[in-house]
Amino acid sequence: MQSFDLVIRNATVATAADSTLCDIGITGRKIAALGTKLGAGTREIDATGKLVLPGGIDSHCHIEQPRQNGTTNADTFETATTSAAFGGTTCVICFSPQFKGHGIADQAAGYHQRARKSVIDYSFHIIITDPSPAVIEQELPPLIAAGHRSIKFFMTYEPSFLTDGEVLTVLAAARKNQAFVVIHAENHEAIRWMTARLEAAGLTDAKYHAWAKPALVEREAIQRVIALAELVDVPIQIFHVSSEEGAEEIRRAQGRGLKVYGETCAQYLAFSAADLNRPGQEGSKFLCSPAPRSTADQAALWKHIRLGTLGVVSSDHAPYQFDGPEGKQAIAKVAPFSKIPNGLPGLETRMPFLFSEGVRKGRIDLQTFVAITATNPAKLFGLHPRKGSIACGMDADIAIWDPELTRTVTNAELHHAVDHTPYEGMTLTGWPVTTLVRGKIVMDAGKRLAEPGYGEFQPRETYPLMMPRGEFVTPFNPHDSDSQT
Numbered sequence: 041m042q043s044f045d046l047v048i049r050n051a052t053v054a055t056a057a058d059s060t061l062c063d064i065g066i067t068g069r070k071i072a073a074l075g076t077k078l079g080a081g082t083r084e085i086d087a088t089g090k091l092v093l094p095g096g097i098d099s100h101c102h103i104e105q106p107r108q109n110g111t112t113n114a115d116t117f118e119t120a121t122t123s124a125a126f127g128g129t130t131c132v133i134c135f136s137p138q139f140k141g142h143g144i145a146d147q148a149a150g151y152h153q154r155a156r157k158s159v160i161d162y163s164f165h166i167i168i169t170d171p172s173p174a175v176i177e178q179e180l181p182p183l184i185a186a187g188h189r190s191i192k193f194f195m196t197y198e199p200s201f202l203t204d205g206e207v208l209t210v211l212a213a214a215r216k217n218q219a220f221v222v223i224h225a226e227n228h229e230a231i232r233w234m235t236a237r238l239e240a241a242g243l244t245d246a247k248y249h250a251w252a253k254p255a256l257v258e259r260e261a262i263q264r265v266i267a268l269a270e271l272v273d274v275p276i277q278i279f280h281v282s283s284e285e286g287a288e289e290i291r292r293a294q295g296r297g298l299k300v301y302g303e304t305c306a307q308y309l310a311f312s313a314a315d316l317n318r319p320g321q322e323g324s325k326f327l328c329s330p331a332p333r334s335t336a337d338q339a340a341l342w343k344h345i346r347l348g349t350l351g352v353v354s355s356d357h358a359p360y361q362f363d364g365p366e367g368k369q370a371i372a373k374v375a376p377f378s379k380i381p382n383g384l385p386g387l388e389t390r391m392p393f394l395f396s397e398g399v400r401k402g403r404i405d406l407q408t409f410v411a412i413t414a415t416n417p418a419k420l421f422g423l424h425p426r427k428g429s430i431a432c433g434m435d436a437d438i439a440i441w442d443p444e445l446t447r448t449v450t451n452a453e454l455h456h457a458v459d460h461t462p463y464e465g466m467t468l469t470g471w472p473v474t475t476l477v478r479g480k481i482v483m484d485a486g487k488r489l490a491e492p493g494y495g496e497f498q499p500r501e502t503y504p505l506m507m508p509r510g511e512f513v514t515p516f517n518p519h520d521s522d523s524q525t
């Protein structure tokens with residue numbers, strides 16, 4: 041009888057397709073067998089009463105990401121990926137940046153150095169803020185070929201945002217070099233204009249962040265970038281959709297057969313604009329972009345998760361301290377909402393929040409939970425079939441969950457290096473108790489069991505979901521000047 045390095049017995053194994061009761065045999069890095077009464081393992085785990093799920097893939101997190109002003113996010117690859125492992129996540133996709141006027145290759149090399157402290161697996165999106173010919177023609181193609189198979193751009197934020205012409209340049213380069221594109225979609229000029237008016241009226245508290253960027257700035261930018269992507273026939277994912285009207289734009293595009301994918305983040309389901317108005321400086325803990333919306337928008341986002349419009353729910357982990365010289369509170373005391381760093385920590389709480397508020401409260405079923413946290417991001421970003429599900433031959437990236445374990449979130453018990461969590465005091469039921477990455481137990485019973493550096497870079501090849509449709513809105517293929525019919 042076949043023996044294994046590790047056998048997880050009596051597991052209720054849930055994938056995005058179904059749930060079954062079986063044993064999992066793991067040999068080395070891989071899942072070697074699924075079945076009943078499997079042979080012995082050198083080590084065995086009895087998972088009776090537990091749920092055994094694919095490790096989460098968080099395809100949108102900012103970890104130790106350098107910024108043009110010389111600062112980085114609050115925690116490090118070691119602390120951020122440790123916190124991810126405690127939250128049931130086994131792979132992250134974070135961002136190698138570009139600074140205006142600079143290249144992308146040196147940044148990527150430096151970012152690889154930082155990421156070597158990762159406890160779990162990782163991959164990178166390449167941010168483009170300045171699509172110069174040197175970047176687009178010389179630096180980008182080899183980076184994509186080396187497995188950085190997704191590009192991100194911004195439609196807002198000074199000095200990072202791209203003009204519509206630059207958007208088309210980047211989309212065309214993605215198509216030519218076979219990379220997927222992810223987008224922060226908000227109308228820059230509208231936000232700038234509203235911010236100036238609010239500041240002139242003396243309305244500068246954190247709550248006015250939501251007034252400066254109402255849902256329509258998201259809706260307009262989503263609609264515009266979908267049109268630009270349709271013009272050049274490039275599949276895209278819209279990041280962090282926060283509003284019903286934003287989700288509806290994506291649904292409409294999907295209904296027309298376009299390859300437009302939607303992501304939302306746990307914070308848009310958990311928090312609303314009212315949280316920005318918490319007393320004192322507390323509101324700044326909820327300040328992110330797009331802004332948190334209304335409870336009606338939250339209900340609409342859950343609906344669009346069920347419908348599949350929003351197929352991925354990530355953390356957009358972007359932590360800043362509350363206290364300290366670069367912290368949210370320190371800056372907010374002397375400056376308006378427009379100067380408070382945008383972003384929240386959320387790697388560790390993403391999946392427990394979605395399980396507790398989603399599965400336990402009946403908003404989504406277990407299969408949808410697995411899909412939005414693991415399988416869909418794996419497929420959308422080219423990590424599947426290596427990662428994202430539980431099947432023979434796949435990496436043994438697995439989280440064992442106690443679906444009855446109830447904990448009240450407190451920052452002191454989280455593992456990031458951030459001095460607060462917006463989830464403080466929230467009671468959540470269902471937590472991972474053991475996390476495996478490529479067959480190794482990296483977290484068990486509240487202890488980290490892997491050293492920084494265990495995580496491996498995950499290069500990504502081309503894959504079906506990223507392929508263009510081969511359809512253009514005129515008889516002319518704009519990527520091929522000989523193509524006019």
Ligand code: DUC
Binds near residue numbers: 383
């Ligand atoms: N908004 C972003 O665009 N990125 C990081 C975090 C945030 O709030």
Ligand code: ZN
Binds near residue numbers: 224329
């Ligand atoms: Zn963003």
Ligand code: ZN
Binds near residue numbers: 100
């Ligand atoms: Zn982000």
